Amino acid sequence: MKGTILLNYNENTHQVEEEEKTRFLREILTYCFEGIPQVADQIAEIWNTDGPLPAAQKVKLRNILATYDIQVIDDLDGHLKVYLKDELMAEWFKCIYKLKKDLQVTDPRKRIFLEMEVNYWSVFEEQAETEQETE
Numbered sequence: 382m383k384g385t386i387l388l389n390y391n392e393n394t395h396q397v398e399e400e401e402k403t404r405f406l407r408e409i410l411t412y413c414f415e416g417i418p419q420v421a422d423q424i425a426e427i428w429n430t431d432g433p434l435p436a437a438q439k440v441k442l443r444n445i446l447a448t449y450d451i452q453v454i455d456d457l458d459g460h461l462k463v464y465l466k467d468e469l470m471a472e473w474f475k476c477i478y479k480l481k482k483d484l485q486v487t488d489p490r491k492r493i494f495l496e497m498e499v500n501y502w503s504v505f506e507e508q509a510e511t512e513q514e515t516e
């Protein structure tokens with residue numbers, strides 16, 4: 382699935398990208414543990430903010446993921462993969478940025494903006510699309 386996020390020219394793109402990637406991972410884990418309420422509650426307790434997790438919370442999350450054989454691989458270059466028992470189940474691709482100019486804006490400082498193109502995939506999206514097609 383692809384999406385576009387509009388950003389101010391002076392926006393901290395790395396921070397916005399990390400927030401979106403974190404939101405994506407959180408959604409994937411929510412789907413994974415949907416049928417196991419106690420684990421879903423633990424993850425919700427660990428991940429009580431949209432920002433990056435503190436080190437202690439990361440350790441707790443890694444322990445939960447290891448218990449259920451889920452691996453999250455972040456190559457630190459903007460690419461994230463989530464595996465369940467060695468099978469790829471979700472992927473976040475590196476974002477693409479485009480510099481844009483809107484000449485209709487009267488304030489010249491606000492004419493230039495960034496377009497952040499996000500691209501991601503998960504087995505849950507494929508399942509939802511298949512279910513829609515069969516209805």
